Amino acid sequence: MSLFDVIEMQPRAWSVLARSFTSDRLASAYLLTGAEGLGHWPLAVAFAALLNCEQPRTLSDGIPAPCGTCPACRNIAGINFEGLLPVVPIPPHKSETQLIDFTNEILQQLREEPFRILTSSENTTIPIATARKVKATVARRAAPGVKRVVLFHRMERMRQGSADALLKLLEEPPADTVLVLTTSQPEALLPTILSRCQRIRLQRVSSDLVTAYLRKVTEVSETQALQKARLSEGNPGRALALLDIDDTGEESRRAIAFQLFRSLFTDSGPSVAALFTELVDNRNRGAAEAVLVAWQSFLRDYLWLTGTGEDEAVANFDLRGELSRLTSAPLPADVVLAMKDRIKNALADLRRNTHIQLGLTALALELRTIIRKAA
Structure with a gap:
């Protein structure tokens, strides 16, 4: 699995993000929208890697991309970088320890498969405590040379209190910090949040690319991969979910x-x-x-x-x-x-x-x- 496969799968969205980097015109907040499973998470993480990459490479169309090999790229891909603050929805919890454990479980799932569509039999939300902790963290200066990225994944799961904390961040964006929000339901977000973000919509992926990705990260046959790619209608996460159904009988x-x-x-x-x-x-x-x-x-x-x-x-x-x-x-x-x-x-x-x-x-x-x- 390569986290950076998303760059080829979402060339338009990546071009917008990468050009804002090369032109030194970064927005304070980006909102990645589109059907869940298209690559919101890996796209956001790849962008964080580009912002902190020691030697970005140049693609054939002249667009930059993270090298994938420097310490910053490797740490960011592993969600283990001081400048990357990920926030994900978790099930109900009764203690700070549970909150941390649930968050780590979700992050591990996304490390193993960044296109994964997160599902749960329980209602999941972005806790207020997490949003407040992020707000307190970004109030402090980032380490020298670090471009901090706060990643709020699946914003439609954010509670009102969490949204209020985020809104204050958007109104007064900290220096050296970029916010990246993801959602499949932008209509569920507060208008005041939407108005402060640069929106980037992810597109369906070609069946050929989805098939190739399935063949790369799983052991399915060409026929199986093609079938799931077609069934997914150009959605890598959905294609993987269809394979998971098969794997679990x-x-x-x-x-x-x-x-x-x-x-x-x-x-x-x-x-x-x-x-x-x-x-x-x-x-x-x-x-x-x-x-x-x-x-x-x-x-x-x-x-x-x-x-x-x-x-x-x-x-x-x-x-x-x-x-x-x-x-x-x-x-x-x-x-x-x-x-x-x-x-x-x-x-x-x-x-x-x-x-x-x-x-x-x-x-x-x-x-x-x-x-x-x-x-």
């Missing part, structure tokens, strides 16, 4: 997701709701999110098949036959797009800690109604 989760998806087209509303209650664990938020992510992929393929009738670009190529049968009486494209929007909103609600069973059941009934009215 839970490939049936996608089969369950498709069974539920098919029921939207074939069963009554009450039957769909009953099937959800039976098949989806209402205590496992990660499993519920996986169902909705799979539905997004199924709808993409459905739209492709109804539009072209060809299946060479279908991501779920093992389900081509089943998907084709569902398109025998195709829904209009605007209806399918409306369904995708509903799923996207429901997924965002789930990540805001909406009640799992109620949220999924309401979505299923709404989608079933949309399909019935369009039929």
Whole structure:
């Protein structure tokens, strides 16, 4: 695994960050947005490395990048650098010791796989105590020659008190300090925070690059890597999550997701709701999110098949036959797009800690109604 693979995967975002460095026009705060799993964390860490690299290298397009070998680069990649202050959401805790332990566990996960999508069966938040500690730390001068980077990861998980502490940092940015915030839900952030940040949106990654990355960091076959890259729709973190499902013997989760998806087209509303209650664990938020992510992929393929009738670009190529049968009486494209929007909103609600069973059941009934009215 190389933390700096993100530079090739997110060339536009990296170009904005790197050029602000070379032009000596660093913003006091950056906000990295886009779907979770696209590389917010590694991009922010790579930027911290560039700001502190002893001998930056130059890419073919003239853009600088961290060398990856100097002590600063190595320490930053290991999240062990005095000038890098990472803040991550953690589960509920009862003591300072627990707070530290939970934080270290999350950081270790991100060291091992920086594109990882963090999931938890418990509600996670960015604690007020952590935000206040960071504020106190940056009030002191950084060590000579160190460009300090404060990294708030998954800002949508920040509590109000933490947001207030951050806002004060944004209003009076400390010298020699850059703030980098990441989120997949910028609409969940305070307008006063948004207005003080330079926003950079991460893009989908090509299937070729995702496939190559999977082959590099795992032992999957070319066929498996390509399938997961397609299913992920250009999202490395999502592709890795799909592989994790396979590794833990839970490939049936996608089969369950498709069974539920098919029921939207074939069963009554009450039957769909009953099937959800039976098949989806209402205590496992990660499993519920996986169902909705799979539905997004199924709808993409459905739209492709109804539009072209060809299946060479279908991501779920093992389900081509089943998907084709569902398109025998195709829904209009605007209806399918409306369904995708509903799923996207429901997924965002789930990540805001909406009640799992109620949220999924309401979505299923709404989608079933949309399909019935369009039929």
